[in-house]
Amino acid sequence: MPRNFERIAFFISGIVQGVGFRPFVYKLAQQYTLDGFVRNGSEGVYVEVEGKVDDIALFEEMLLHNTPPLARIDKYEKKSLHVRGEKGFVIQESTDGDIETLVLPDVSMCATCKEEMLSVDDRRYGYALINCTDCGPRYTLLQNLPYDRKNTTMKEFVMCEKCREEYSNPLSRRYHAQPISCPECGPQIYLCFEDGTQEDDAIFQKVATLLDEGKTIALKGLGGFHLVCDATNEEAVQTLRKNKNRPTKPLAVMYASLEALQKDVCLTNEEKELLCSQERPIVIVEKSKTLSLAPSIAPNISKVGVFLAYTPLHELLLHQYNKPIVATSANLSGEPIITEEKLLFQKLSHVVSCALSHNRVIQNGCDDSVVMAVAKEPLFLRLARGYAPLSFYRKDTSTCKVLALGANQKSSITLGFYEHLICSPYIGDLDSLESLEYFTQTVETFCRLYQFKPEIIVSDMHPNYETTRWAKEYVAKYSGVKHISVQHHYAHALSVMAEYNLTQEYIAFCFDGTGYGDDGVLWGGEVLRCSLKGYERIGHLQTLKLLGGEKAIKEPKRVGLSLLFEVMCFEEVCALKHPLVQSFSKQELKTLYTMYSKGLNAPLATSIGRLFDGVYSLCGFVDGVSYEGESGLFLESLALTCKHDRCYTYTIENGVISYEMMIKEMLYEEDGAFIARKFINTLADIVCRVSLEHNQEILLCGGVFQNSVLVATIIELFEKHHITYYIQHKTPLNDGSISLGQAYYALKKEDI
Ligand SMILES: [Zn+2]
Ligand SMILES: [Zn+2]
Numbered sequence: 176m177p178r179n180f181e182r183i184a185f186f187i188s189g190i191v192q193g194v195g196f197r198p199f200v201y202k203l204a205q206q207y208t209l210d211g212f213v214r215n216g217s218e219g220v221y222v223e224v225e226g227k228v229d230d231i232a233l234f235e236e237m238l239l240h241n242t243p244p245l246a247r248i249d250k251y252e253k254k255s256l257h258v259r260g261e262k263g264f265v266i267q268e269s270t271d272g273d274i275e276t277l278v279l280p281d282v283s284m285c286a287t288c289k290e291e292m293l294s295v296d297d298r299r300y301g302y303a304l305i306n307c308t309d310c311g312p313r314y315t316l317l318q319n320l321p322y323d324r325k326n327t328t329m330k331e332f333v334m335c336e337k338c339r340e341e342y343s344n345p346l347s348r349r350y351h352a353q354p355i356s357c358p359e360c361g362p363q364i365y366l367c368f369e370d371g372t373q374e375d376d377a378i379f380q381k382v383a384t385l386l387d388e389g390k391t392i393a394l395k396g397l398g399g400f401h402l403v404c405d406a407t408n409e410e411a412v413q414t415l416r417k418n419k420n421r422p423t424k425p426l427a428v429m430y431a432s433l434e435a436l437q438k439d440v441c442l443t444n445e446e447k448e449l450l451c452s453q454e455r456p457i458v459i460v461e462k463s464k465t466l467s468l469a470p471s472i473a474p475n476i477s478k479v480g481v482f483l484a485y486t487p488l489h490e491l492l493l494h495q496y497n498k499p500i501v502a503t504s505a506n507l508s509g510e511p512i513i514t515e516e517k518l519l520f521q522k523l524s525h526v527v528s529c530a531l532s533h534n535r536v537i538q539n540g541c542d543d544s545v546v547m548a549v550a551k552e553p554l555f556l557r558l559a560r561g562y563a564p565l566s567f568y569r570k571d572t573s574t575c576k577v578l579a580l581g582a583n584q585k586s587s588i589t590l591g592f593y594e595h596l597i598c599s600p601y602i603g604d605l606d607s608l609e610s611l612e613y614f615t616q617t618v619e620t621f622c623r624l625y626q627f628k629p630e631i632i633v634s635d636m637h638p639n640y641e642t643t644r645w646a647k648e649y650v651a652k653y654s655g656v657k658h659i660s661v662q663h664h665y666a667h668a669l670s671v672m673a674e675y676n677l678t679q680e681y682i683a684f685c686f687d688g689t690g691y692g693d694d695g696v697l698w699g700g701e702v703l704r705c706s707l708k709g710y711e712r713i714g715h716l717q718t719l720k721l722l723g724g725e726k727a728i729k730e731p732k733r734v735g736l737s738l739l740f741e742v743m744c745f746e747e748v749c750a751l752k753h754p755l756v757q758s759f760s761k762q763e764l765k766t767l768y769t770m771y772s773k774g775l776n777a778p779l780a781t782s783i784g785r786l787f788d789g790v791y792s793l794c795g796f797v798d799g800v801s802y803e804g805e806s807g808l809f810l811e812s813l814a815l816t817c818k819h820d821r822c823y824t825y826t827i828e829n830g831v832i833s834y835e836m837m838i839k840e841m842l843y844e845e846d847g848a849f850i851a852r853k854f855i856n857t858l859a860d861i862v863c864r865v866s867l868e869h870n871q872e873i874l875l876c877g878g879v880f881q882n883s884v885l886v887a888t889i890i891e892l893f894e895k896h897h898i899t900y901y902i903q904h905k906t907p908l909n910d911g912s913i914s915l916g917q918a919y920y921a922l923k924k925e926d927i
Contacts, residue, residue: 459545475812736748
């Protein structure tokens with residue numbers, strides 16, 4: 176054996192199974208003429224190579240830095256072995272049966288598959304379910320682990336000879352691509368109707384005609400059906416809104432290409448990157464002046480959610496139908512995304528005229544992800560298709576198994592075990608029986624996939640959250656399971672810590688709608704000093720009253736009025752010529768004042784989200800809102816039109832941030848855009864000033880930070896003052912991350 180020969184073993188773990196990692200290693204070994212083998216093991220991939228020292232060095236370089244698109248290396252070790260002198264390189268069968276793998280999210284169609292699908296000579300020409308190792312469905316098809324065809328909903332389709340050949344050839348792009356199929360052997364697309372009839376002839380032309388007529392159709396995506404209509408046809412969009420009972424909440428629009436998209440919106444480089452990424456999320460971007468979309472797509476705001484076609488079926492439709500389409504999740508308001516034709520027609524026959532569907536079963540539902548780019552970084556509004564299930568690798572390992580249930584809105588669950596934290600896709604608001612069922616189903620799916628028996632259940636402190644009830648029932652049923660509850664805003668702070676693997680003490684600004692506080696008050700404008708051991712509330716917004724409780728959330732002007740009651744006497748309020756006051760009758764003012772002064776159905780809150788509602792009405796907008804965060808989005812749009820750096824007067828005494836002066840000053844200003852900007856500047860100033868008082872690193876968390884103007888202004892101030900801060904870039908800023916924070920806490924708590 177020549178002297179410059181060596182044999183090295185590599186242990187690699189992370190996302191390395193089911194992503195084409197072994198053929199990647201195989202090809203590398205051939206490229207550098209190395210001998211040895213690669214195989215999957217219980218902790219990842221194990222490789223032994225033998226050859227020239229220099230070649231192995233090059234091999235190692237490529238192994239670590241040129242991984243397949245879906246792979247992620249978390250841990251890596253190597254060891255020197257005795258040279259054996261074996262010849263050839265092989266992919267070995269795995270030795271241990273019990274393989275611990277991570278469930279991977281679905282991925283949009285890759286460029287190579289798209290090219291094949293559009294090449295007349297390819298055997299998959301026009302095939303709407305084309306995929307390969309680098310792309311296509313995963314989580315949404317998965318029934319059990321390990322990720323093998325027999326454990327997916329593709330098991331009923333028997334591979335044809337050609338597909339089997341590709342599947343078994345390590346040099347093929349489809350080596351072990353579990354959902355591999357072709358027009359010969361795979362699932363087929365068709366048009367189906369409420370009466371159960373199907374058509375499979377010229378279906379794209381038929382759909383295009385229906386869309387041109389202003390009809391809404393359903394289209395089967397990866398994790399469920401989309402409702403689709405012509406996004407440039409105002410009447411079609413209005414009809415969809417009316418039928419779906421969704422008056423103003425923005426609708427997402429899908430385009431065939433970046434070129435088509437750029438006619439309607441203005442994009443930064445970061446936004447382009449997000450749009451074209453393999454995850455293909457919905458990206459919230461600025462509308463352009465040449466916007467061709469129907470006005471009611473995203474009424475009253477300057478932004479719109481857009482995305483690119485991500486399945487072959489979407490691609491084929493947009494290839495035929497050369498216009499942007501509305502593509503919004505098919506569900507009834509407050510219910511989960513629909514994944515089956517039968518349920519689709521049962522629930523939405525008044526909305527859709529037919530469904531463009533196929534016979535590949537969706538095992539697990541999954542919505543589209545929603546993201547925006549602020550200060551060149553992504554901020555998540557919804558973590559789902561493409562990103563979730565999302566696995567985090569922790570530095571520490573734990574012996575206990577944690578199931579965290581999240582909050583009640585934008586629900587998600589997180590599993591914690593060993594060094595893993597695994598977040599489910601977005602489940603939704605748990606306001607209906609259907610969504611609760613979907614929640615339970617998701618818990619069952621994750622527990623089955625990971626053969627997971629929770630030892631600790633974590634929930635929010637809120638006594639009336641469905642998740643709290645669920646936790647209580649669970650621990651009553653299974654003895655020995657522990658139940659921990661974590662305060663909502665502390666969980667927000669913990670979710671930032673989880674994302675960055677932080678373990679020190681920080682100052683956290685937790686600004687959101689409302690969460691249950693330690694003192695029974697609805698918190699949401701909190702400053703916490705926190706670590707993994709616990710937290711101390713060192714500051715908060717001055718309290719306000721929600722006149723009529725829940726009703727105040729739908730009618731921001733009730734919050735506006737209560738702010739006025741807070742800063743001046745009843746007579747003074749009645750004498751104001753402000754549109755907010757004038758929108759109430761004398762009798763209403765009296766009744767609401769009684770509610771306010773006697774504290775009848777007027778819960779206390781320290782929420783910045785609600786303060787946004789109040790300011791919205793003080794800007795003169797007195798109509799109700801139809802979705803959560805509408806007032807914030809509206810103020811953000813206004814603020815974007817009026818750049819200045821003035822602030823309102825405010826005081827902070829004993830940690831209480833007073834809005835009194837600010838509200839009084841606002842009454843003398845009339846320009847809504849000016850007020851909106853000044854208000855956001857003031858919040859940013861407060862955050863910066865409080866941060867400067869503490870010589871500690873800062874966490875920003877909670878749904879209020881979905882306001883891009885606020886975040887950008889704060890970041891600018893932080894950079895000017897050299898303040899170190901963390902804000903989530905991989906997980907949602909809103910309640911979607913509560914479960915992650917809860918799980919991180921419980922795992923660490925067991926370690927301490
Ligand atoms: Zn592909
Ligand atoms: Zn085939």
